[in-house]
Amino acid sequence: MKGNRMKNKQTGLSLIGVLIVGAILGFIFLIGMRTVPVVTEYMAVKRVMNAIINSSPSPEVPVSQLRADFEKRAYIDEVKHVSGRDLVIVKRGNKFEMSVTYSRKVPIAGNVSLLIDFDTGVLRGGS
Secondary structure, eight states, X not given: OHXXXXXXXXXXXXXXXXXXXXXXXXXXXXXXXXXXXXXXXXXXXXXXXXXXXXXXOOTTSOHHHHHHHHHHHHHHTTOOSOOGGGOEEEEETTEEEEEEEEEEEEEEETTEEEEEEEEEEEEEOOO
């Protein structure tokens, strides 16, 4: 009788429960480890674009020079999947906008991949 009462009070995960929780946590960890470099590169692209926009002294700077500046800074920050050709630079009077849209396919396991779309832009207004 006493042993029966003790058995009813026991709670916790069984071995199968621990394995399932471990597999789920492992999969989440795998996705995180695979996506961190992609997100880090996106943050570097944003940082480079902001640096170019903030360092350009005047709106008369040619678009080709802005693209070349992006290439140089992107090389330093090890941006490999976005180039100066991918930038969309629009000038309107004293204002110009620089934007980029791109996708990255991150392999997870076997034929399972994660597709991440990035779209960022910066705007500089003139006086």
